[in-house]
Amino acid sequence: MHHRRLLLAPSLVLSLACGPGVLDGDTEGSSSSTGGSGPGSSSGTEGPGEPTTTADPPATTALPTTSGGEPSGCPEGQPWSPLGSSVLGVPEGFAASTFADNMVVLADGRIAVAGVLESMPGVMEAPAVLFLSPAGEVLGMTTAEPSQIVSVSALRRAADDSLVLWLTRLDPMMLAPGVLRLAPDGSVLGEVPLAESVVGAGFELADDTAVIAGRDRLTSIPTVAKFAIETGAMVWRVALDEPDVVVPSEVVVTPEGDIFVAGGGDRDVDASFTVVRLWKIRGDGQIEWASSLARPPFGLLTAFERLPNGQLAVLRRGPDDDQTIELLAVDAADGSPAWELPLAAPDASEEPYARALLVDADALSIPVMRSEHEFSALRSIAVQRVSFGGKLLEVVPLDVPARPSRGWTTVSVRGNCDELVLLSGEFEELWLGSFAP
Numbered sequence: 001m002h003h004r005r006l007l008l009a010p011s012l013v014l015s016l017a018c019g020p021g022v023l024d025g026d027t028e029g030s031s032s033s034t035g036g037s038g039p040g041s042s043s044g045t046e047g048p049g050e051p052t053t054t055a056d057p058p059a060t061t062a063l064p065t066t067s068g069g070e071p072s073g074c075p076e077g078q079p080w081s082p083l084g085s086s087v088l089g090v091p092e093g094f095a096a097s098t099f100a101d102n103m104v105v106l107a108d109g110r111i112a113v114a115g116v117l118e119s120m121p122g123v124m125e126a127p128a129v130l131f132l133s134p135a136g137e138v139l140g141m142t143t144a145e146p147s148q149i150v151s152v153s154a155l156r157r158a159a160d161d162s163l164v165l166w167l168t169r170l171d172p173m174m175l176a177p178g179v180l181r182l183a184p185d186g187s188v189l190g191e192v193p194l195a196e197s198v199v200g201a202g203f204e205l206a207d208d209t210a211v212i213a214g215r216d217r218l219t220s221i222p223t224v225a226k227f228a229i230e231t232g233a234m235v236w237r238v239a240l241d242e243p244d245v246v247v248p249s250e251v252v253v254t255p256e257g258d259i260f261v262a263g264g265g266d267r268d269v270d271a272s273f274t275v276v277r278l279w280k281i282r283g284d285g286q287i288e289w290a291s292s293l294a295r296p297p298f299g300l301l302t303a304f305e306r307l308p309n310g311q312l313a314v315l316r317r318g319p320d321d322d323q324t325i326e327l328l329a330v331d332a333a334d335g336s337p338a339w340e341l342p343l344a345a346p347d348a349s350e351e352p353y354a355r356a357l358l359v360d361a362d363a364l365s366i367p368v369m370r371s372e373h374e375f376s377a378l379r380s381i382a383v384q385r386v387s388f389g390g391k392l393l394e395v396v397p398l399d400v401p402a403r404p405s406r407g408w409t410t411v412s413v414r415g416n417c418d419e420l421v422l423l424s425g426e427f428e429e430l431w432l433g434s435f436a437p
Contacts, residue, residue, distance in 0.1 A: 074417035075134075077436030080383065082399045083419060086136025088430040093118035094128060094141070096423070096430055097152070098409045099355075101203075103423050104157040105415045106184060109134045111432070113423060114155040114165050117143050125150045127167050127180055134415070136432040142186045148172060154203040156210075162189065164210065164229060166203045175199055175217055179210060179229055192232035198225045202251035202261065206283075209235055213248040213261045222246045224261055224281060236285035241265075246277045250304030250314065257283035260332065262304045262314050265292065272297035272319040276328060278312070278335045291335025293328065302355040305364075309388045311338050313357055313364065323351050325368065329390060339390030344368050350379055356412035358420070363387050367398070367412045367422065378403040378424055381410065400424070400433055 075083045096102055096115030103113050110131055117128040126146035131139040149170040156164045163182040168175055177199055181189040200214015206226065213224045222245065225237035240248060240261070248263035259281040264273030276293040295316060303315040311329045318324040324345045329338040343366065344352035350370045358365040364386040370379045381400045385393040403424065411423040418437035425431050 083434040085433045101154045103411045195234040201249040204251045204253045206253045303357040305357040
């Protein structure tokens, strides 16, 4: 039986699994540490050079290529009715943590799920991307070079339908963040280490660069940095505050190139955050504004999105003794408070969890999972629809199977036809479901 993941750095979640493998056929189923002048300073630096690939070609199944167009047909059904439900037949040793943003839908409807693959238990593991049909059939898997421990933090789909996987390796006894790029057909384009070691939870693409929000590995200074995807070279970095003051964890990049960052700050005696910290950073790395919102103690921020009405929305989850979920909104122009809305609270038998804000054309859709305490079993999922003005419009229970396994959370994305796609589970027992828009 798998054990719980290790925490090697603030906001860095490690999924445990190891070694390259392949599956053929379908299966049912502050100051900058580089010499800046203080908080808000930014600087550029040279990167590590040209991208490298693994010495031995990574294992890749024969996967269907994408034309870059839309799927030929969209599923039909009443709004929120189930379109499909499947327990995935994943290869042995594959683990996909649903505490990470590890699922995207490609242009042709295929679903990519990032995780790690274990071949020699407790010895080595490799980053892996599993490719699924919309119905939950396993089409194949790509793995890259193994190392002692691999943390897969985020999977993103680029504008050309390629995939960018943010990962961190521990080998030997050193955290080494990097990015792995895959072509739409699943073949590896290259993996590069990042020029500077920034670890954290916030990761988004900005054209041919990636923006990371977290901490400098050596100094613990809260940092936002932009890197070139192909080379790992740092474009700029900016320090947000002094060490141990804030933990930046969420990033939004706008089409105009502006960057918004959210995080927790000002811990109390129980190590809970008491302030939501927000920043707007221009595309050149200069901080435009910073905002602090005092809140009841909370454990973490789980989602952050820009709304079409010029606001930013953030999900806040309470500490262990009060895991209430709250939705906050601020004005993107200056970070001033706009509205707040309590979404869900725990009771004697269940606790809620939400980690996605789906921005639809007319409202926010927020899948809220309820489980036994300490995530021991999935009980239910309901979508809470919230207007852009902060009004709860409706609560829609979804037809999802209760799952008995420990460690269940959910990843939620919209498909190419606006269907809701949910991934729930931990380790081998992963469940995929889709629901009509």
